[in-house]
Amino acid sequence: MTQVEKVLRFANQNDGIITTKELKKLGVGRWVLQDLERLEKLFPVQRGIYVTKNGYADDFFLLQQRYPKGIFSHETALYLLGYSDRVPIQIVMTFKQGTSTTRMKADNIRPVTISKNEQYEMGIIEAKRPGGTLVKVYEIERVLAELLKPKYDADFEQVIPAFKRYATDKEKDVNKLFRYARMFGVEEKVRNYMGVLL
Template identity: 60%
Template sequence: MSQKDKLLKLADENNGILLSKQVTEQGFSRSTIKSLVCDGLLEPIQRGIYVTKNGYADDFFLLGQKFKNGIFSHETALYLLGFSDRTPIQITMTFEHGNSTTRIKNEGVRPVMISNDFLLGRTTIVRNGLTIRVYSIERTLVDLLKPRYEADYEQLIPALKQYAAYDKKDVNKLFRYARQFGVEKQIRNYMGVLL
């Protein structure tokens, strides 16, 4: 099997997506990617990301690759976690203070900057066969209730109701996060009615 065939097989195993990083890690030459692009078998869709004719990379995956230091959060996380059926009008990602927001905003992403507990509640989901970084539902609900964030209550209230009926909910974690971020009273008010 030639290097080209091996790379195409690798792409097929990854939903038709090939990352330059994977090519290097597997010990292949990057010139093989250029050759596959010239042959029309791969198409560059973003720096370091290539897709086959049958491959598919959605915007969430591409933004996650472009902004590796960000985590999908707030209403975007509700959607990705299945707690909202409304596709976000604007994608929201959380970043640690110190990141420049100019490039992020130019991509149409709403950046939320925080200085503490950036990694708390971070998890990954698999969407269309691709791994995406997102906050857990407990962290997301707490983030939406923070006073400095103007949450969309038309999405928040149904998400809280769905969470109350969710068989994998971790109420202890929810209250621990709420206490840590100073929104325990709000969580107690909502959950006291729903549970």
């Protein structure tokens, strides 16, 4: 198998996407990308990310690649998890405190920073995007609790319907929701919302 075939085979098995990081793992030189680009077999969509003719890399996947330490959260997570039908006007991502956020404004990202490492890492799951790519997002119980934090200015036109949808979800874990509520100091608010809906 030639290096060109190796790259195309990998890309086709990976929803039509290959990154320069993955190329390195395959032990293939970057010149192969240039050849495939010239042959119009691969197309650059962002620095370090290429797709085949049938490949598709959506905006959320591209942002995740650009900011790999960011976790989609808050209203953006509601949308990605199917708890809101509104496409986010501004993308909300959570980062560890100390992450440089200056260039994120150009990408329409509202960065939220967390100082405690265990809070940053807790509840990360993956959401599947059209085309089959995966992005990191916080689980719904964490998202609902975080949206009620006093220092976060949440869009309550999205929060209330999300709580209603959660209340009817067969997969909901109310105990987990209250664990997050305690962690973020919003137990009373969550109790009020869930008391009305359950």
